[in-house]
Amino acid sequence: MRVFAVLLALLMILSAPGIAAAGDSGVQAAKVGWDAHISGHSAGPPLLIGVSKKNQQLYLFQQRSPLAVKQSFVCTTGEMTGDKFIEGDLRTPEGVYFTERRLDSGLDPDLYGKLAYTLNFPNPVDRLKGKTGSGIWIHGRGHAVTPRETKGCVALYNPDMSRLENDLDIGLPVIIAEDLEWNPGDSNAPAPENLEVLVKQWALAWQAQSDKFFDFYDSEKFTKAQGTTFAAFRQHKESLFHHLDWIQVAANDVIVLPGPDYWVTVFSQYYRSPNLTSAGVKRLYWQKEADGALRIVGKEFLEGDAALAQKLEKEYLQRVTTEMNGFVDAWRSSWERGDLDAYAQYYDKNANQGGRRGIEAIREHKQVVWRDQPPQRISIKDMNVSLDPRGVQIRFRQKYEAAGNYSDLGLKTLVVAPTKKGWRILSEDWRVL
Structure with a gap:
């Protein structure tokens, strides 16, 4: 009986939370929870809250080359x-x-003080793991706090919450761990696990309407985490790929954050298609697979406000303007050389050019004109690029010179679309100045 009692007591110890067997070396206490390791890098967030449950401390980290603690409470x-x-x-x-x-x-x-911020618990990976619950906040407290006194929230004494308030904002990352380690790192170092590059590749695959887009996902885990089947998600995307002439996706300001057994990437997402424009914040949750590849297991999207939409549209237009400068110059150069095959490649097959519809009609017209008066010089000035429901609109002053001392000056308007084969001219209009 005494031996049985000893064995039973040992079993109860091993079954207690935070206790585990240590093989032949006997019994030792296992780590309770996750130890987070935070380091500065090129895709680190400007501000980040870190919570150490072990030390009952909340840290506000700021990444200003290098990572540093701005405040602690x-x-x-x-x-x-x-x-x-x-x-x-x-x-x-x-x-x-x-x-x-x-x-x-x-x-x-007394319980929540004067200010609280809700957290997105459970996140997609929490749902994947079957975690339940809600109502996890960071909030104030009307009395001085004592260790481990909440029902699950993170609480600060009201005066400390007031000191933190100026840095609190919606969408601020919060890493909560049993213990927390950090080092300044190198703000020029690449993002961990190549995730900044992976996000860009994911966005390009989406924009290209490619089947490779779906290879970025773990279909089984995604289904569990999102509450909708990956098959339904894929079917919806494939339907859009089939019906939309083009899609543009910009993933800007990528942030990479480490989780217990996952990574989170956060970025500003600007999406354009012929029938929809949206701007917001996208979060992708990644886990490493058995083959060593990181794949998306969950996602979250928050529609942006007017200020964010304006900012992302401006950034998108700046990028597109740079592309259009190169596109228009290459189109102009092929025209100036009289290279009909190269020139025709810049037009959509159904393009409209001054009433001539279709690439064949445009080719035939240019072939006749260039035979009698081959182009000699085309100069472009005062180019302006703006968004158009069909793509982008480009306007500029154009001076055309051809053999036989012929020249004209006018205002040219091009509507250009980002087709699956690249940018193509949909329409071209010209009026004399």
Whole structure:
């Protein structure tokens, strides 16, 4: 009986949270929860909150070459140790989260102080793991905090919450871990796991309406994390690929954040197609597969406000203007050389040029004109690029000179679309000046 009692006691110890067997060396305490390691790099966020449950500390990190702690505060977290898995387990979740809604009225002043920000728990990876619960906030407290006194939230004494308030904003990354380590890193170092490059490749595959776009996803995990089947997601995208003449996707200001067994990339996304323009913030959650490749297991998208939409449209237009400068100069050069085959490649097969419809009609017209008066010089000035429902509109002053001392000066307007084969002219109009 005594031996049985000893074995039973040992079994109870091994079954307790945070305790594990250590093989032949006996029994030792296992790490409770996740130890986060934060380092500065080229895709680090400008501001980041880090929470150490072990030390009951909240840190505000700022990446200004290098990463540094801007402020730190005593905080309090859930009553129970370990990661949150079940609603009501009194634990604070561990992972990468983001502030969502600002709450500054109707709060119980003793429990929640004067200000609270909700967090996006459960995030897609939490749902993938079957975690349940809600209502995880960062909030104030109407009394001085003591260690581990919340039902799962992260709380600060009201005066500290007021000091933090100026740096709090919707969408601020929050890393919550059992323990937290950080180093300044190198703000010029590439993003970990090549994720900044992967995001750009993902955006290009989407823009190209390519089947390779779907290779970036883990279909089984995506289904569990998103609550909708990957098959339905793919079918919807393939339908758009089939019906849309073009898609433009810009992924700007990519941020890369480390999670317990996943990575999160956050970026400003600008999307354009013939029937829709949208601007917002996209989050992609990545996990490493057995083959070593990182694949997307979940996503979140937040539609941007008018200010963000204006900013992203301006950035998109700047990029497109640079592309159009090169496109128009190459088109002009082929025209000036009288290279009919090269010139024709810049037009859509159904292009309209001064009433001539279709590339064959345009070729025939130029062939006749150039035979009698081959072009000698085309000069372009005062080019302006603007968005058009069909793509972009380009206007410029054009001076045309041909053999036989012929010349004219006019205002040229091109409408150019980003087709699957590259930029192509849909329409071309000219009026004399």
